[in-house]
Amino acid sequence: MAAPQAPLGATVAVLDRPSTMDSPPPARRRVSRRWRHRLTVLSFMAPAGVGIVVFFAYPLLAAIYFSFTRFDLLTSPEWVGLKNYVYLFAHDPLAHKAAWNTLWFVVVLVPARMVAALLTAMLLTSLRRGGGFFRTVFYLPALAPPVAATIAFVFLFNPATGPVNGVLSWFGIDGPLWFDSPDWSKPSLVLLGTWAVGDLMVIFLAALLDVPKPLYEAASLDGANPWQRFRFVTLPALSPVLLFAAVTGVIQTLQYFTQAAVAASVASGSATTGGGISSTFGYPEESTLTYPLHLYVQGFRYYDMGYANALAVVLFVVAFGVTLILLRRFRAFAGGRL
Template sequence: MTTTSVTRPPTAARGPVPPALGARRRRHRLRVLAFLSPWLIGFAVFLVYPLVTTVYLSFTNANLVSAAGWVGLRNYRFLLEQDPYIWQAFRNTAWLVVVMVPAQVLFALAVAMLLVRLKSGAGLLRTVFYLPSLVPPVAATVAFVYMFNPATGPVNHILETVGIPGPDWFNSPSWSKPALTLLSLWGIGNVMVIFLAALLEVPTELYEAASLDGASPWQRFRYVTFPSISPVLLFSVVTGIIAALQYFTQAMVAAQAAGGLHSGAVPGYPEGSTLTVPQWLYITGFNQFHMGYACALAVVLFAVSMVFTAALLRRASGFQPQEVAS
């Protein structure tokens, strides 16, 4: 294949900008900055300044009472070598990322695909599946702790009627995180709605063509549905991982509601099984007043979130279709 080169006409040399044109450009830039100023101010005040301050305080012994003194990398060395709870918190948080996030995404996708296929009653079921996501997290967690109470909760009573011994759920180190996962599956309404919108946008012509070619349901999902909703799937996974790394409210409320007076002895009742990194950050910063160390935890958590996000985005970019050279 021969290539032909196209000769472009020479561009005219740029002369000095007329004063009137330069003034109009400056006024245009000022108008743009004026419209952007609310966002720029909010970005600087609520993101840049707190982030820079957190990084600075992570190298100090700030305690919310006295003036902060510079301690260098002492907080980070304590995090890696001496903190008795940090690795348990990281293991629990990693469990949530590896188990809870895929379970949420797959369950939300399955529910959305079911609602798309329903011929009648889909509107009612959409409402039923979405409403739990509107319940405040504290109220939902307290209700779940009551429902899964091994002695008085209805869940274990229902299991006993069918001959299945109910576990201790939030009172057992082995079952506390699965119970939190069930709580997260109950509130997948937001993710379900996003998947539902993506599935409704898939052209029906593609399914018809695949059916004419004899594609099975799995092949239609793999070669038609999955490529069409992959951006939404990536968005759900990234946001789910970030939310799991920031998991705080449900784990804290479940530990205190299930443990009662015993929940304060060891963080993350029972036996540290529900202790997450944001929880330990809160305890060290606002209960023990080690704000410098809490800032170091926040910086590490932020770095881990960025690494996860960058790795996922880089991995997803490899699935983009490539142009075929002729």
Template sequence: MRHRLRHTLTVASFMAPATVGIVVFFVYPLVSAVYFSFTKFDLLTVPEWVGLRNYRHMFEDAFLATAVRNTLWFVAFMVPARMLGGLASALLLTKLRRAGGWYRTIFYLPALAPPVAATLAFVYLLKPGVGPVNSALSHLGMSPPLWFNSPDWSKPSLVLLALWGCGDMMVLYLAALLDAPTAQLEAATMDGANAWQRFRHVTMPHIRPVVVFTAVIGVITTLQYFAQAAVAASAASGQATTGAGISSTFGYPEGSTFTYPLWLYVVGFRYGALGYANALAVVLFVVAFGVSLLLLRRTVNPETAS
């Protein structure tokens, strides 16, 4: 009994730092957010319990509806684009026989660029009239789009920015592809399987866990899409962010880049409605958690999902 108690205390002492970190930085903030989501709270006065009023208000919030549509658009297009871009880059690198290390570095470097700096660079490159990309397209006789200044092209422009920085996913796919079973690939080749058949029936089942991981991480990250959308709107409109950290041009042009986290931020820090902001944060957490579970269930165990 004494030995078992000593063993339990030893294990608990090793787990204590991680346990304390999880409780302080995850469990407590989550429980607090759930509690404040049922209150009227502005950080200056005592929270007032209002029940489900904050959640009911979401169905009447026109700005929230726009933010949800834009965020779902990014999830539908940005996540697959980043996954396909990372996988295509990784497949290309596996075929290189010389200078593979240099090309890996070149492909991965954009992922290291700070989001704000990368967004500002893209806004300049795609700037109508004076941007290098539009100047080149004009010289080729093409009619260049307005990119970040057009509500039809602003979201595709942000997808291009995300695709440019897909080196983080490329590294994951490359590690999985390099670990693919060569014996099975050689056997499939001897049996007459072409490149697509080898990829579909041998390589893809092997890298499936990495595909699931990148899909889950991509969805969670895109549901929290904030910095690039905010910086692109402010830079493209030509108006800087205010001293309070809130720009009057969030969503420029015409609300096309107004995402769910941007509205959450505006509600909490411009209007001071922290109770409603906490309700928005709780809904975002529940949606991200539910989508992650759905992806894991349908992708890892497709037979049980059916």
């Protein structure tokens, strides 16, 4: 007796049904897609990763290693342990002076630039006419090359022939020695820094224009005076920009080099010596000797690269620590919104 046959439609349905053996399970497909996505992301990040390794990680590790050695670029490094750090903290008075000068610039120059930029930006937002012209005028000093701007400032503030003291004499004021005085050399550099504040001013200006107008209107209806509107509306809205300006300003000031070097060389009336290293860095009386200047002199005048690397490592640690402190303080100031 013949076996019963299945209907033709059922046979076709069975043949058309996809076999589970021909395709991977859903979990395996999800893992495969996840890995393809990760490889795609890594391929786009590879150039930046290579740059970080080559230009940041390797130099940092090399600097840490050389900071424990005696190295003059001519002979092989000689391991000396912590001697460079001991000399730095206990036996190098110039390093202590340079650190103090750099700290002075961080405490004075960074807030001065932030306040000047913020006040200038607020002034420009209040102008009804000529705003574009004055924005250009206030921004132009930021385009001046640092070397040229510093040379111009030294000549403008020359105690004998400079026009600044000439104008002060019209009012019966005896102008100070400015860049030739150990008491006035750092304030003179602060004036130079606040003059070229256009780059920071543009950032504050954009942030001020982005503050919602209804917030000011609501504060005015609640009876807030101008100071209260600034304190409770403007400052909280500007907190991310203030954080950016503070962090970048501190890092740049910890690396303060060009203006101090040029001002000392020009004010002393002496050109640079062999290798481009001036013998008058810090003039007058080491008042403008910053930490990066001291590091540069140790490395490229005395060829003490081991000690120079120790100075660089300490500078990196200080900059990193100050940045973390600023992040925490600004987060508390902004009520945890950063």
